[in-house]
Amino acid sequence: MKCICGTKGWKVKKITLGNHLNPEYWHLLNEDFHFCPNPDCDVVYFSQKVSFTVKEVKTKVFFKEKGSPKPLCYCKQVTEEDVIEAINKGARSVEEVEKMTGIGNGGHCLITNPSGRCCKPNYTKFINEILEARTEPENIQAVTPETPSEDCCTPEK
Ligand SMILES: [Zn+2]
Numbered sequence: 001m002k003c004i005c006g007t008k009g010w011k012v013k014k015i016t017l018g019n020h021l022n023p024e025y026w027h028l029l030n031e032d033f034h035f036c037p038n039p040d041c042d043v044v045y046f047s048q049k050v051s052f053t054v055k056e057v058k059t060k061v062f063f064k065e066k067g068s069p070k071p072l073c074y075c076k077q078v079t080e081e082d083v084i085e086a087i088n089k090g091a092r093s094v095e096e097v098e099k100m101t102g103i104g105n106g107g108h109c110l111i112t113n114p115s116g117r118c119c120k121p122n123y124t125k126f127i128n129e130i131l132e133a134r135t136e137p138e139n140i141q142a143v144t145p146e147t148p149s150e151d152c153c154t155p156e157k
Pocket residue numbers: 003004005006007036037038041042043
C-alpha cells in the first residue's frame with residue numbers, strides 16, 4: 001500500500017501504533033495501517049481512510065527527524081549523538097559502539113520503534129558511515145557488509 005507521497009509503506013501492528021499515538025486516536029486504529037519511511041513526507045502512519053503525521057505521533061521518528069538529538073535505538077534510547085561520542089572515545093567497530101552505548105540490545109523494537117522494525121540496520125549503516133569517513137586513507141580496512149538477517153526482532157510480515 002502506498003502513502004500519499006507515493007512511497008510504498010510497510011504494515012505496522014496495532015501495538016506499535018498504540019504506543020506512539022495518544023489514546024485519543026486509539027478508536028481510529030481498527031484497520032490496517034502502514035508506515036511511510038520517506039524522510040521528506042510528514043505522514044508517519046496511513047490507512048485507506050486515515051493518516052497520522054509527525055505532529056500526531058508522540059515519538060520522534062528516525063526516518064523523518066531533522067534536528068538533534070536523533071534517535072537511533074529506541075529501546076535503549078541511544079541517539080546519533082551518543083554514537084558519535086562513543087566513536088570520539090575510541091570505538092572503532094559496530095560491536096564496540098554496541099558495547100559502549102548499549103545500542104541495539106533492547107529487543108523490543110516492535111513496540112518502542114515507531115517504524116515497528118528493528119533499529120539495527122539503521123544504526124549499523126550510520127556507524128559504518130562515520131567510521132569510514134574517519135578512516136585515514138593509508139589505513140583503510142575492508143568493511144564487512146552487515147547482513148539484514150541479524151535483525152534483533154524482525155516482526156512477522
Ligand atoms: Zn509518505
